[in-house]
Amino acid sequence: MSSIKENYLKQILNEIHFPFDRPLIRKELVEHLDESIEYYTGSTVSLEEAESLAIHDFGEPKEIGKLLNKVHKPFLGWIWILSKYGLVVIMILTVIASTPRFFEALEQAQESAPPTEATEIILQALSYGTSEVVVDKIVDQRFELKDGDLVFERMIILKEGVLILMVQQVDHFDPFGIKKTIYPLQRQACLQLGGVDYHFEAEQTSNYKGFIVLIAKDIPTVSNEYSIVFNGYSENFKLEVVVDLP
Amino acid sequence: MYMDKNYIGGSSYLLVLSLINRKDMYGYEIIKELELLSDDAFKFKEGTLYPILHKFENSGWIESYSKFSDSGKERKYYHITKTGIQQLVQEQEQWDLFKDSVMKVLNGNRYVLD
Numbered sequence: 001m002s003s004i005k006e007n008y009l010k011q012i013l014n015e016i017h018f019p020f021d022r023p024l025i026r027k028e029l030v031e032h033l034d035e036s037i038e039y040y041t042g043s044t045v046s047l048e049e050a051e052s053l054a055i056h057d058f059g060e061p062k063e064i065g066k067l068l069n070k071v072h073k074p075f076l077g078w079i080w081i082l083s084k085y086g087l088v089v090i091m092i093l094t095v096i097a098s099t100p101r102f103f104e105a106l107e108q109a110q111e112s113a114p115p116t117e118a119t120e121i122i123l124q125a126l127s128y129g130t131s132e133v134v135v136d137k138i139v140d141q142r143f144e145l146k147d148g149d150l151v152f153e154r155m156i157i158l159k160e161g162v163l164i165l166m167v168q169q170v171d172h173f174d175p176f177g178i179k180k181t182i183y184p185l186q187r188q189a190c191l192q193l194g195g196v197d198y199h200f201e202a203e204q205t206s207n208y209k210g211f212i213v214l215i216a217k218d219i220p221t222v223s224n225e226y227s228i229v230f231n232g233y234s235e236n237f238k239l240e241v242v243v244d245l246p
Numbered sequence: 247m248y249m250d251k252n253y254i255g256g257s258s259y260l261l262v263l264s265l266i267n268r269k270d271m272y273g274y275e276i277i278k279e280l281e282l283l284s285d286d287a288f289k290f291k292e293g294t295l296y297p298i299l300h301k302f303e304n305s306g307w308i309e310s311y312s313k314f315s316d317s318g319k320e321r322k323y324y325h326i327t328k329t330g331i332q333q334l335v336q337e338q339e340q341w342d343l344f345k346d347s348v349m350k351v352l353n354g355n356r357y358v359l360d
Contacts, residue, residue, distance in 0.1 A: 012293070028273065028296065028322045035274045035319070036292070059291030067297035071304060 004048070005033060008055050015065025021072040033058065119156060122164075126213070132159040134221050135243045139165075143239075155241055157221055163191065163198075165214040165228070191216050191228045260337040261288065262298055263326065266308055267334055272321040273299060299324060307333050 009029060013022050033054050040050035058064070119136055123129050135157035143150045156164040191198040198216045228239040265276055273295055280288045302308045307330030313323050326334070 025296070025300075029293070031272070031319070031321055032274045032292065032296075057292050059293040061293075064291070064293035064296070067294060068300065071297050071300040 002047075002051060004051050004055070005030075005037075008058075008061055009033075011061035012065040012068070015062060016069045016072055018069075018072045025068060025072070029058075122166075122213075123156070123158075126164070126215070128158055128162060128164075131162065133157070134159050137241065137243055139239070139241055141239055141241075152239055155226070155243070157219075157243070159221060161218050161221055163216045163219050163226070165216075167214060191219060191226065257341060258298060259302075260334070260341050262295070263302070263307065263330060263334045263337060266324050266326045267331065270323045270325045272323050274321075276324075302330065305333075306330070 009026060012029065013026055016022055016025065033051075036054035036057060037047070037050045040053045041047060045053070119133065120129070123131065123133070133156060135155065137155050139152045139155050141152045143152075151168045152165060153168055154166040156166075158164070198219050224243050226241045226243065228241070261280060262276060265271060265279055271279070274292075276299075277292050277295060299308070303310055303324070306327060308324045308326055310322050310324050312320055314320050
């Protein structure tokens with residue numbers, strides 16, 4: 001491959017931080033550039049000129065690389081890779097919850113009315129042990145999806161503006177629950193309050209046995225109606241939670 | 247006439263989705279088709295198409311597969327999904343609303359002045 005094209009591709013790919021996606025992206029871009037070069041060489045320009053023209057048409061490499069990087073986010077990519085190899089359990093145990101009590105608490109949290117010990121354990125595991133709980137509500141809303149159901153079990157709101165949603169997926173054939181739920185959920189979930197969108201933090205999301213913990217930060221704690229919209233999980237669905245503020 | 251890219255920006259989702267909805271297409275083909283169908287009005291930096299396509303794929307609106315052409319070239323084709331068609335309908339509705347609203351404002355002058 002010519003050094004002009006090679007150098008150009010390098011500049012694009014350097015902006016993409018998730019290494020596992022780079023080869024496929026590169027392949028697709030090479031296919032495009034080659035086709036464009038072929039188009040120009042057909043019109044009697046030299047190969048070098050054709051390359052320059054194709055690159056010019058393609059655009060500023062850093063800008064394109066940055067746009068691609070936004071779509072190929074490293075953390076989501078790592079989750080994806082880890083889920084494929086079953087390492088996700090190890091990661092969650094080490095990163096988020098150091099004790100199985102966390103998961104037991106998640107299971108208990110489904111049924112037990114607030115306030116409970118389960119809530120405390122969950123909050124401790126998520127490093128919010130000292131935070132003041134404003135709302136702790138059993139939500140119990142079920143959404144039927146193509147591959148199974150998604151049940152929103154419980155919503156906790158902390159005084160510092162943190163919203164924690166506990167979700168369980170059921171009847172999926174997906175031992176780690178990653179591929180079909182956590183991946184689209186965390187990216188597509190959007191909490192809407194007073195016309196403002198709050199996105200759930202991917203880094204703070206854990207998944208085990210179909211349990212998902214979604215965390216949104218810097219949300220106002222003054223609202224008594226929370227509307228959470230999920231989009232792109234085969235269909236759109238809307239979770240409405242009304243809470244009684246003290 | 248070249249169109250200001252800000253004009254294309256807002257409608258790029260609709261344009262790209264509607265093309266893939268007609269038939270399975272690969273990136274270069276989409277660019278050329280956009281140029282052709284718009285008489286070169288929609289000519290933008292070709293590389294900016296791929297972030298859009300990959301976003302669509304991540305959102306489950308399109309799926310991709312590789313296919314060899316008759317001349318032996320490998321190409322990555324995109325195919326619209328059921329969710330993608332739903333999205334296309336939404337994009338179309340938004341566009342219609344936008345278009346109608348712009349026209350209302352433009353035509354509004356007359357009534358106000360009368």
